[in-house]
Amino acid sequence: MGGAVFVDGYIYGSGDKGRSWKCIDWKTGANTWESTDAAKGATIFADGLIFGYSDKGELFIAKANPEKFEISSLTKVTLGSEQHWAHPMIQDGVLYLRHGKSLIAYKVK
Numbered sequence: 001m002g003g004a005v006f007v008d009g010y011i012y013g014s015g016d017k018g019r020s021w022k023c024i025d026w027k028t029g030a031n032t033w034e035s036t037d038a039a040k041g042a043t044i045f046a047d048g049l050i051f052g053y054s055d056k057g058e059l060f061i062a063k064a065n066p067e068k069f070e071i072s073s074l075t076k077v078t079l080g081s082e083q084h085w086a087h088p089m090i091q092d093g094v095l096y097l098r099h100g101k102s103l104i105a106y107k108v109k
Helices: none
Strands: 004-007 010-014 021-025 031-035 041-046 049-054 058-063 071-076 089-091 094-099 102-107
Touching: 004 041, 010 041, 010 049, 041 089
Parallel strands: none
Antiparallel strands: 004 010, 010 021, 021 031, 041 049, 049 058, 058 071, 089 094, 094 102
């Protein structure tokens, strides 16, 4: 669903049939962790952090850590309508997120 990010030899992402977030070792193909702490969704990476936006409207921040999935910040996107399928983007320390006809900006730097 939301693609993946490649950070320091590891792939972080979600959207497979198991609906979980995973970290995969690029060299071996082995899962280093798998978590359902957030629903599947889109992901981006900036400043050592994974920013995830789930199809259930969860917006989270987690450190890119191949040993464990640990959400440090979590909120629910309540503005907007329709599916939570947009891909977030970050520009100049601001995370932009579209939900339906709403555009939401979060200062993340």
